[in-house]
Structure formats: C-alpha cells, structure tokens
Amino acid sequence: MAAMETPEEKALRLKDSGNEALKICKYSEAADLYTQALELHETSVLFSNRAMAYIKMEQYGQAILDADCAIKIDPQYVKAYYRRGSANFALGKNKAAKKDFKKVCQMKPKDKDARAKLAACTKAVNEAAFAMAIESDETAPLSQTLDPGQWAISAAYEGPHPGAGGEVLEDMDAEKMLFTPGMLPREFVMDAIKGFKDGKVIHKRYVARLLISCKEYFESVSTLSEITIPDLGADGSPDSAHVTVCGDTHGQFYDVLNIFELNGYPSASNPYLFNGDYVDRGSWGLEVVLTYFLFKISDPNCIFLTRGNHETKNMNKIYGFEGEVKHKYDINIFNLFLEVFTWLPLAATINNKVFVVHGGLSSEDGVTLDDIRALKRGIEPPEGGLFSDLLWSDPQPFPGKSPSKRGVGYSFGPDITAAFLEKNGLDLLVRSHEVKDEGYLVEHAGKCITIFSAPNYCDSMGNKGAFIHFGHDLEPKFTQYAHSPHPDVRPMAYAQGMGGLMGL
Structure with missing residues (x-):
C-alpha cells in the first residue's frame, strides 16, 4: 500500500501544478492552487508565487500582502522583495518600490534586471519631485x-x-x-x-x-x-x-x-x-x-x-x-x-x-x-x-x-x-x-x-x-x-x- 501523502508533500504537488498553470497564463487557476497549498503548509515560496499570480491578474494589493507574508517567514527570500517592488511600482508607490529593489540589488548585486528596475524607480521618484518643485497654477497648459x-x-x-x-x-x-x-x-x-x-x-x-x-x-x-x-x-x-x-x-x-x-x-x-x-x-x-x-x-x-x-x-x-x-x-x-x-x-x-x-x-x-x-x-x-x-x-x-x-x-x-x-x-x-x-x-x-x-x-x-x-x-x-x-x-x-x- 502506498504511503499517505503528508501535508507538506501535497502542498509541494499543488505548488508544482500552480507553477504549470502560471506558465500557460492561467493565472486565476494558479492562484487557487497556491491557496490550496498554503492551507496545508505556509512557505515564503508559496506566498511569493501567489503574489506573482496576483500581479499577472493586476491584483496588486493582494500581491503586496502576500509578499509581506513571504518576507515575514523568510526575510532573505529575494523574490518576495522583487514582487512587492513590482506591485508597488504598478500602483505608483515609487518610493516603496525603490526601497524594495534597492534591497534586491543588495542581496543580488549582479542581477541586471533588478538594477534596471531600481533605476526606473529612482527616475520616477526624481521626476515626481522635480514636477512638484516646478508646479505652478499659473503655468498655461501646453494646449x-x-x-x-x-x-x-x-x-x-x-x-x-x-x-x-x-x-x-x-x-x-x-x-x-x-x-x-x-x-x-x-x-x-x-x-x-x-x-x-x-x-x-x-x-x-x-x-x-x-x-x-x-x-x-x-x-x-x-x-x-x-x-x-x-x-x-x-x-x-x-x-x-x-x-x-x-x-x-x-x-x-x-x-x-x-x-x-x-x-x-x-x-x-x-x-x-x-x-x-x-x-x-x-x-x-x-x-x-x-x-x-x-x-x-x-x-x-x-x-x-x-x-x-x-x-x-x-x-x-x-x-x-x-x-x-x-x-x-x-x-x-x-x-x-x-x-x-x-x-x-x-x-x-x-x-x-x-x-x-x-x-x-x-x-x-x-x-x-x-x-x-x-x-x-x-x-x-x-x-x-x-x-x-x-x-x-x-x-x-x-x-x-x-x-x-x-x-x-x-x-x-x-x-x-x-x-x-x-x-x-x-x-x-x-x-x-x-x-x-x-x-x-x-x-x-x-x-x-x-x-x-x-x-x-x-x-x-x-x-x-x-x-x-x-x-x-x-x-x-x-x-x-x-x-x-x-x-x-x-x-x-x-x-x-x-x-x-x-x-x-
């Protein structure tokens, strides 16, 4: 008789199924599979992967909450910072996104993609500050x-x-x-x-x-x-x-x-x-x-x-x-x-x-x-x-x-x-x-x-x-x-x- 699956083993199987659903753009299905896995065994990887599915569905608020949970479980899990930064940037929270991508770059200094995203966040923060500095109600619109x-x-x-x-x-x-x-x-x-x-x-x-x-x-x-x-x-x-x-x-x-x-x-x-x-x-x-x-x-x-x-x-x-x-x-x-x-x-x-x-x-x-x-x-x-x-x-x-x-x-x-x-x-x-x-x-x-x-x-x-x-x-x-x-x-x-x- 085959041994019964442990909760951890079943969670791993559900996670793998979620990853496959994510690959073929079935984002809602992936999120559901990660949720089932999390009910059995909470890990930073599962929370981070579900955050990724939520980003794909443009549910950035949920993605940030899941990334927070992943970081709480494992403060060294770099992907969680990356995904939280991406969700924050999508919501226009450029300072928070910059902080997350700076953390990613500190943890993975050779990651070119993370450096590019940090540069994009820094540029957005600087542009917003400059726009605020020169903003004037007296400036006539371009039209x-x-x-x-x-x-x-x-x-x-x-x-x-x-x-x-x-x-x-x-x-x-x-x-x-x-x-x-x-x-x-x-x-x-x-x-x-x-x-x-x-x-x-x-x-x-x-x-x-x-x-x-x-x-x-x-x-x-x-x-x-x-x-x-x-x-x-x-x-x-x-x-x-x-x-x-x-x-x-x-x-x-x-x-x-x-x-x-x-x-x-x-x-x-x-x-x-x-x-x-x-x-x-x-x-x-x-x-x-x-x-x-x-x-x-x-x-x-x-x-x-x-x-x-x-x-x-x-x-x-x-x-x-x-x-x-x-x-x-x-x-x-x-x-x-x-x-x-x-x-x-x-x-x-x-x-x-x-x-x-x-x-x-x-x-x-x-x-x-x-x-x-x-x-x-x-x-x-x-x-x-x-x-x-x-x-x-x-x-x-x-x-x-x-x-x-x-x-x-x-x-x-x-x-x-x-x-x-x-x-x-x-x-x-x-x-x-x-x-x-x-x-x-x-x-x-x-x-x-x-x-x-x-x-x-x-x-x-x-x-x-x-x-x-x-x-x-x-x-x-x-x-x-x-x-x-x-x-x-x-x-x-x-x-x-x-x-x-x-x-x-």
Whole structure:
C-alpha cells in the first residue's frame, strides 16, 4: 500500500501544478492552487508565487500582502522583495518600490534586471519631485501655448491631408477650422485609419490640432455623458437602432478594426461607446485612441468615450503608451494626450436607464448621478474617493464592500449595485476593467455586466472579446469574437524600465 501523502508533500504537488498553470497564463487557476497549498503548509515560496499570480491578474494589493507574508517567514527570500517592488511600482508607490529593489540589488548585486528596475524607480521618484518643485497654477497648459503650424509638412509626407481633395492647406486658420467638431472630413478619417493599418502615421501637425480640439471639446461637455439611442438604425429601421458598448481595447488596433468589420464603422445611426482603457499593454495604443478621437471630431454623435484607469499619467509611464508616443512622435504629443485624458467623461447613461463606467461603484453611500456630474476634471485621479472608485473598482459576488485586491478602489457587492441603481432610477450597470474568458460576464442577479473587448489579451490570455448592443428595449445583446492577426510586435514593446513587469 502506498504511503499517505503528508501535508507538506501535497502542498509541494499543488505548488508544482500552480507553477504549470502560471506558465500557460492561467493565472486565476494558479492562484487557487497556491491557496490550496498554503492551507496545508505556509512557505515564503508559496506566498511569493501567489503574489506573482496576483500581479499577472493586476491584483496588486493582494500581491503586496502576500509578499509581506513571504518576507515575514523568510526575510532573505529575494523574490518576495522583487514582487512587492513590482506591485508597488504598478500602483505608483515609487518610493516603496525603490526601497524594495534597492534591497534586491543588495542581496543580488549582479542581477541586471533588478538594477534596471531600481533605476526606473529612482527616475520616477526624481521626476515626481522635480514636477512638484516646478508646479505652478499659473503655468498655461501646453494646449493653449503650442502652435501646430510651426511644423511644416514636407513633400516626403505620404499620409492624408484634411483639405478638400486631400491637399495641404496653406491657410493655417482654415486648417484649424477643419479640426473643429463636426467639420473634419470623413474621408480624412478613413484614409488615416487605412494608413494606420499599413503601419503609417499621420503628420504631427494634424495630431496636435486633433488633440487640442479634443481637449477643448471634452472640457465643454459634462462629466456624465447622456446618450440616447437613435430613432432609426443604419438601415433606416427603428428595429435596428442601437448603441454599441465596447470595453477595454488596450492598444489592440487590429481587433478594433475587426469590431468595425463585424459591426460597421461609427456613425450617428451606428453610435459606439468605448468604455475606457484604449491604450497601454498592446503596442498600437496610439492608433486606437487616434481612431476614436478622429471619429469624435468628425461627428461627435457617432462615438462616445469614457475614461479608464489607463488614461492616466502613471499607467502610461509603466505600461507602454508614453514610450509608444515618444517613439512615434515626441514628448509634446504625449503631453497633449495627457491633457485630453484628464477631460474625458467619467461615466455615461444610455436612455437614462443604463449606467456605464469603466471600473465600478463607489465606497461612499448614497452616490447620485449629480455627484458624478459635479466631479472636478482636468486632473489626474486622486488616490481615493468617488473619482478613483469610478476608474478602479470591481464587483464582488457577496454583499457589502471590501478593499480592492488591486490596492486601489473598492470591491462592491450585489446589494451595493441594487441600491445605486434604485436611488438613481437606473436598471443596469455596465462596466469593463477586467478580462473575462467569454468577453463578458453577467452577475449581481443580472444587474451588473462586465464587457471586455480585447481578445487574447496581451497575446497570452486566450479570452474572447465581446461588445453589447442596446436597442430601444434596452435588453443587452452580446457579440463575441476571437483575436485578429497583427504585425509581429509584442505587447508592451515600448514600455521602459519596468517593461518586464508582466514577465516576472
């Protein structure tokens, strides 16, 4: 008769299974296996490995707690400091991350990766200190001082022009007028998208004009977009009228093109709402967000946009968008993007009955739509409160509220969802922010839907993408799709310093 497995032996077997799940990107399964092992035998390795799984799932708060446990058991376990540092950096806690990577470098002085991450943390701390030192309320934003006309368009430029017949305009006032909402020619938009597909970019002068126009437009509209389903659909029938809601697209431009192939390009009779996280992770964030902005300025009623937690300075610095824009354009264009991002609406309603927000609901009780309308924009998200919760929070299956596993925002239960909807005369909450195997998930007794539109997220997750149609009956109708082929550029190709965060 075979000897019975000891708890330690069973824990080791579960750990090995967790490691295998981690290798094939089944992060939730890996975390569950490590949890089962920890219930049998607590070790620094198991806590550290589960921290790694949590980092992969972007549950940075949980990762930090597990790394703390690993260090408590074994203060010399270097990987625990490494993973805690990575989670802290992802949350923008640069000083804490610097301290952890300094410890790693002391313990493993020849580790080139740890030295690179320490340098990235040190740079981030110094940049934050410098920015604070020179910060002044009197400094005019770049969008008010930059003159795009300073950038001449050479004969070598092969991209599209917005002028009639695709000509370069010599009159800068006339060119500027074309970038006012409702004036940008649809032909220019479609030619730009065709160029993006072929790996080309539009001229920096046009990008700057577009971003300045977007900033002025979003600054003029409400923090809460109120969307109405059109009377008639694209085929002229009221039965086909709908609004399409998409979740995270994260720089996956070729999957965005597939959405348009399946569902038609945006128009006033085929409107879209993209619910945040347009950039970072995927390496075509620039093409994705420019596509959305081009449509918005061409026809403000054809596309609506809400802000995600990745339309923020800290996330862009870590997860690739800053490096991507600097590579394809320069720091001025990136800073203009940051200005636009700060003015994006934070939520939307559809026919006053469906509430759409990137993250979720607040830790505060009794929040109303007027509270959301009253939020100050033009800023980076604060560390806590309603603004932050809208971008970062997630649903949980059990009642009440809990600190988020991400380390930012809160987790909210079905009772919180029901109370918010009832107080505001709403029927349904739609949010994004989390990858789902099927591209969507319905929970909270059918009152909360998560929609995620980036299939095979980060070229590794194997998930489907999805979008939702809301017609006049406001019943959600889902369309799922697989990922589309794209040029051979890896995710986060432009991330600097901490670009290896996902490959711990």
